[in-house]
Amino acid sequence: MTISYPGGPLRGHLRLTGSKSIANRALLIRALTPGGFAIHGMAAADDTVRLQQLLVSGEDVLDCGPAGTTYRFLTGYLCRRRGTQLLTGSQRMKERPIGILVEALRTLGANIEYAEKEGYPPLRIGYSALDRSDRVSIAADTSSQYISSLLMLAPTLPTGLKLTLEGEIVSLPYIKMTLALMEYFGVHHHWEGQTIVVNPQYYQARDFTVEADWSAASYYYSLAALSESADLRIDGLFADSLQGDAVVHKLYEEFGVTTTFTEKGIHLHKPAGTEPPALFEHNFVECPDIAQTLMATCAGLGVQGLYSGLQTLFIKETDRVKAMKTELGKLGVSLYKIPSRMTEKTGINYFAQEGRADFAAGTPRFATYHDHRMAMSLAPLALLHPVALEDPAVVNKSYPDFYRDLTTLGLTARED
Numbered sequence: 001m002t003i004s005y006p007g008g009p010l011r012g013h014l015r016l017t018g019s020k021s022i023a024n025r026a027l028l029i030r031a032l033t034p035g036g037f038a039i040h041g042m043a044a045a046d047d048t049v050r051l052q053q054l055l056v057s058g059e060d061v062l063d064c065g066p067a068g069t070t071y072r073f074l075t076g077y078l079c080r081r082r083g084t085q086l087l088t089g090s091q092r093m094k095e096r097p098i099g100i101l102v103e104a105l106r107t108l109g110a111n112i113e114y115a116e117k118e119g120y121p122p123l124r125i126g127y128s129a130l131d132r133s134d135r136v137s138i139a140a141d142t143s144s145q146y147i148s149s150l151l152m153l154a155p156t157l158p159t160g161l162k163l164t165l166e167g168e169i170v171s172l173p174y175i176k177m178t179l180a181l182m183e184y185f186g187v188h189h190h191w192e193g194q195t196i197v198v199n200p201q202y203y204q205a206r207d208f209t210v211e212a213d214w215s216a217a218s219y220y221y222s223l224a225a226l227s228e229s230a231d232l233r234i235d236g237l238f239a240d241s242l243q244g245d246a247v248v249h250k251l252y253e254e255f256g257v258t259t260t261f262t263e264k265g266i267h268l269h270k271p272a273g274t275e276p277p278a279l280f281e282h283n284f285v286e287c288p289d290i291a292q293t294l295m296a297t298c299a300g301l302g303v304q305g306l307y308s309g310l311q312t313l314f315i316k317e318t319d320r321v322k323a324m325k326t327e328l329g330k331l332g333v334s335l336y337k338i339p340s341r342m343t344e345k346t347g348i349n350y351f352a353q354e355g356r357a358d359f360a361a362g363t364p365r366f367a368t369y370h371d372h373r374m375a376m377s378l379a380p381l382a383l384l385h386p387v388a389l390e391d392p393a394v395v396n397k398s399y400p401d402f403y404r405d406l407t408t409l410g411l412t413a414r415e416d
Contacts, residue, residue, distance in 0.1 A: 001392035001403070002363065003382035005411050009272075010227035010383070012409035015235040015265075016217060018043035018210035019243060020398045021069070021174065024051055025181050026208050028073045028152050031055045032080075033185065033203035041210040041236075045398040064089040066370060066397065068096060069145055071121065075101055076149035078125040079110045080156060086115060088122035092318075092370055095120065101146040104136045108157065131158045140165035140194065143312060144174035151178050154198035155187045164195040170285050170312060173244025180242050184208070212236025212265070214245040215373075216399050218293040220268065221248055222380040223409070225255035226300045229272040232409070235265035244287045251290075254280060255297065276301040283348075285309030292377035295324050295353060299333040300381050302356025308348050318369035321351065327378060330364045331357040359385035366390065372397040382411060 023043040028051075030036050042048065047067040054062045054074060062078075062085050064071040071089055075098065078085050088094075099119035102112050109132030115122040134157060138147060147165070154161035169175070179189055179196070186204030190197050217237055224230035237246075239261045249259040249266070256274030260267040280303050284291040291310060298305040313320040325335040333355035340349070365388040368375040372395050379402075381387050392413075395402040403413040 002386055002388045002414050002416055003379055003403075003406065003411060004386035004414075005383045008228070008410075010223060010230040010232065010409060013233040013235075014405050014408050016212035016237065016405075017045065017399055017401060018048075018236075019213040019215075020045040020048050021177065021213075021215075022181070022242060023048045023210045024069050024073060025148065025152065025178055026210065027051050027055060028077060029181060029185055029203055031077060032152065032156055033205050035205050037205040038207045039210065040207065041212075043210060043213070043398075044400050046396045046400070047398060060084070061086045061088065064093060066090040066092055068093065071096075072098070072101060072143070072145040072149050073152070075112075075123060075125065076105060076153045079105055079108075079112070079128050079130060080153065082127050084124060084126040086122055086124050088115075090370075093121050098123065100138060100142050101149060104138050104146070104150060105130075107133055107136050108161075109133070129158065134159040135162045135164070137164040137166050140167040140169040141311065142170075144171035144178075147175055148178040151175070151189075151196065151198065152182065154189075155182070155201040155203065157200065160197070160199040160201075162192075162195055162197050166194070169194070170309070171244070171288065173242075173286050177242045177244070211238065211241060211243070213399070214241060214243045214248060215289045216376075216402075217266070218245065218248045218290045219376050219380055219402075220409075221252040221257055222293050222297045222300075222377070223383055224257045224268050224270045225252055225276070225297050226380055226383040227270060229274075230257065230268060230270040232268040233262075233265065234268070237265045245290050247287050248290050248293075251282060251294065255301070255303075276303050279304045279306065281306040283307075283309040285311075288312045289373065292320055292324055292373050293380075295328065295335065296377045296381060298353055299328050299331060299355070299357045300384050305335075305351075305353030307351045307353070310351060311349070318371045318374070320371065320373065323367075323369045323371065323374055324377075327364075327366050327374070328353070328355075328357075330366070331355075331359070331381075333357060357381060357384060363388055368392070368394050370394055372399065376402055379406065388416065
C-alpha cells in the first residue's frame, strides 16, 4: 500500500476506535463476573474480537494467533475453567516467552504443561482450584500483561492473592489501569509496599463503556507535528484517562501541537511556522507503545532523539527497536544504543537517534514485521513524501479503520 498527501494544512474530524487494552480487560472481567454485563464502544481490533470469541468457545484447541494480550489473559483464565484446553498461537507467539506467568500460576497450584518448547507457547491448561498458595512474587520489570492476568484472577481465588512485584516496576500505568477497572466492578485492593493485596471478592456486574484509544491518537499527533499546520478534532478521548499513553498530548507540545479537551474529545492545533525542538528526550517506561511514533516524528523533522525505558519493546510482536533501526535506516536516519560504559553511573540503557528523513531515493518501502505499530507509526511520514507499507492489513490487530480514517484527513491510501 502506498500512502501519500497532496500537501497543505491538515484538517479533519474523526472518532477513534475503542481502546484495545481497556476492552480486553473488560472482557476478561466480564467472563469472571456472575451474570456478565454489557460492554459498549467495544474495540473493533482483531485481538479484541479474538478474545471475545475464545472466551465463549467450547473447543479444546484455542488459537490466539498473534494476539499477545489475549494469550496472556487466557493463560490465567483457563486455569479456572473446567476441562483441559490447548492454548496456542502464531509462529511468532510461539517465540514469545510465557514462563514467568506459568511459574507464577504453578505457585498457586495451576495445572499447566508446555506442549512444545519449555518456557514458550503452546500450553496445555487444565482446571485447578488454585489453592496451593495465595502468595506470588514476580519480577516487576516483566510484562504488565502477566501481572494483569494474575490480578484479574485474584478475587476469584479461595484466599485471594498477595502479589509482590520485585525490583523496579515498569509499565505502571497498565497495572493501574487493571486495578482501576477491577475497582469499577467492585473489587478492592491495597498496597503493602510493593505487594498488591486482593482479598476474595465477587465482581459486580455494571454496564461499561470503552474509552477511545490514546495509542491510536498518537498517530494523529505525529501527523499534526509533521504538517505545515494542523487543525484536528478527535472524539472519544478525555483528560481523565486510565491509559498511560494519554501522556502523548503533553509530549507533542514540544513539537508545537497543542491540545484542547472538549465535551466530545480533543482539538489539536499546530500553527504555521512552528519550529521543532533540536532534541527530544523521554523515558518510555510507562508508555512504550508510543515510542515508535515519536521515533518516526523525530526522523521526519530531523530532531535528535534520546530514548530510555525501551526494554519491553524487545519482546513485542517483533523486536521493535531493531525494526525501527532498520526501517529508519532506509531514510538515512540512525538509531543506536549508547555504550553501557557511558551510562554506567545511572544503569539506564539509552538509545540515540540522529538524522533527518531523506527521500531522495524515491518512495521508501517499509517492512511491518507482522507488527501493527510499525505500520501505523511510519505511515504519518507520508505527509512529507509518499511511503509504501508491506502487509498493510497488519493494522487490523488494533485499528482496522486506520487507513479509512487517514483518508478523511485528505491522505490517499492506494493498494499496490
